[in-house]
Amino acid sequence: xxxxxxxFFIVGTPKAxxxxxxxxxxxxPEIYMSPVKEPNYFSKGTSFEKYRKRRIIRDENxxxxxxxxxxxxxxxGEASPNxxxxxxxxxxxxxxxxxxxxxxxxxDPVERLISAYFMFQRLGVVKTSFHELLVKKSxxxxxxxxxxxxxxxxxxxSENVKKYFDIFGREQVKVIIFEEFIKDxxxxxxxxxxxxxxxxxxxNFKDEVHNPFGVARGSIAQFIFRDYRIRTIAEKFLxxxxxxxxxxxxxxxxxxxxxxxxxxxxxxxxxYYDDVQKLQKILERKLPWPNFKTYKN
Numbered sequence: 001x002x003x004x005x006x007x008f009f010i011v012g013t014p015k016a017x018x019x020x021x022x023x024x025x026x027x028x029p030e031i032y033m034s035p036v037k038e039p040n041y042f043s044k045g046t047s048f049e050k051y052r053k054r055r056i057i058r059d060e061n062x063x064x065x066x067x068x069x070x071x072x073x074x075x076x077g078e079a080s081p082n083x084x085x086x087x088x089x090x091x092x093x094x095x096x097x098x099x100x101x102x103x104x105x106x107x108d109p110v111e112r113l114i115s116a117y118f119m120f121q122r123l124g125v126v127k128t129s130f131h132e133l134l135v136k137k138s139x140x141x142x143x144x145x146x147x148x149x150x151x152x153x154x155x156x157x158s159e160n161v162k163k164y165f166d167i168f169g170r171e172q173v174k175v176i177i178f179e180e181f182i183k184d185x186x187x188x189x190x191x192x193x194x195x196x197x198x199x200x201x202x203x204n205f206k207d208e209v210h211n212p213f214g215v216a217r218g219s220i221a222q223f224i225f226r227d228y229r230i231r232t233i234a235e236k237f238l239x240x241x242x243x244x245x246x247x248x249x250x251x252x253x254x255x256x257x258x259x260x261x262x263x264x265x266x267x268x269x270x271x272y273y274d275d276v277q278k279l280q281k282i283l284e285r286k287l288p289w290p291n292f293k294t295y296k297n
Contacts, residue, residue, distance in 0.1 A: 004064045006034070008077030008101045008196065009093060011164070012084030013154065015115040016107035016178040022079040024189050030198050034066040034078035042092040043082045075101075075196050085154045090167045100172065101196060102164050107178035108289035109155030109276070110268040114260055116151050134264050152271065158278035165282070179288050265291060 008031075010018055019037070026033040040056040041063040057063045070076050083089040084104060093100055107115075117133075120126040125146070128139035133147050164173050174195045181188045186205045193200060269291045276292045 004067060005097050006067060006076045006078050007097055007099065008075045008103070009083065010077065010079035010081070010103045010105070011089070012081035012104060013106060013112065013157065014081040015112045015119065016081075016105040017181050018079050018081045018105055020181075020185070021103065021105060021189075021192075024185070025077065025192070028075075028193065028198065028200060030073055030200060031075040031077060031196070032067065032070045032073035036066055036078075038080045038082070039063060039066060039078055040080045040082050042089045043080060043086045044088050044092075074198065084157075084160050084164075087163075090164050094167050098168075100168065102168055102173045103192065103195075104161060104164065104173065104175045105178055105181065106157055106161075106175060106279075106287075108287075108291055109157065109272045110265055110289075110291045112178075113151050113155050113268060114257075116154075117147075118257065120146070120150075131261055131264055134267065155272055156275045158275050158282055161279060162282050175283060177287060 010021055010025075012018065022033060022037050025031050036057070041058070041060075043056065057066075066078070067076055083093070090102075093102075114130070117126065117130055126133065126139075126143055128143050132138045133143060136144055136147075139147075161175065174192060176188055176192070185207045186202055189205070190202055193202075273292060276287065276289065280287055
């Protein structure tokens with residue numbers, strides 16, 4: 001039943017444009033994307049379930065059923081941003097689909113962490129201020145643990161990227177940079193299509209912002225975001241585009257992102273500095289992340 005498995009995975013990282021990548025690629029006729037954006041079948045960790053209350057699909061038949069409506073699409077994919085940081089995911093994917101194509105989207109880890117913090121704040125999971133949580137002067141034990149495991153550690157990309165390169169080979173792994181993606185979405189999607197062996201032109205490409213920053217419209221909206229049962233029903237009866245529209249029009253109130261203390265950014269930059277240098281060597285390129293110094297070969 002190998003033909004029933006997906007052959008393309010968007011593996012992360014969270015808060016680096018994976019929702020937009022999923023939405024754009026879902027509109028390509030030669031690509032079939034799972035109607036459930038984040039099944040997380042190959043992720044064996046539990047922290048994601050705990051904090052997002054998202055149901056992970058564990059049953060093989062249930063997972064394969066997500067692809068039961070595939071017709072003659074060349075690429076069959078899913079997007080689970082948790083796969084990048086999960087130590088077992090690349091091995092488990094390769095064991096089942098060794099020929100799979102892997103897409104990784106990376107974002108300045110400082111900005112990614114800040115974005116993730118505000119997401120958890122919107123969900124009502126975090127109530128402590130960013131500064132207090134960062135320096136651990138206050139906050140519940142659960143909040144501090146989340147900052148360590150889900151916010152700080154997930155931004156250490158180098159070893160995770162290297163693992164995918166080592167397991168799948170560089171020819172099967174595509175790394176894009178979020179900051180370049182948002183500047184030229186059309187060019188990035190065309191680049192990804194070439195990687196996937198699809199020659200379609202994007203003549204009518206519409207550049208849209210998916211999953212924009214905003215705050216939940218009250219406690220009911222927070223509950224809807226956190227409850228996987230509601231999400232499961234929505235994924236069953238609504239298309240990805242319809243779900244995104246409802247989210248942005250009814251559940252989220254758009255507003256500018258709050259400012260972060262420059263000293264907090266400096267602390268984070270120091271934390272991630274060595275890993276970013278390792279990552280640039282692995283990718284053999286300079287990264288457009290102003291929170292870090294220029295990379296030299």
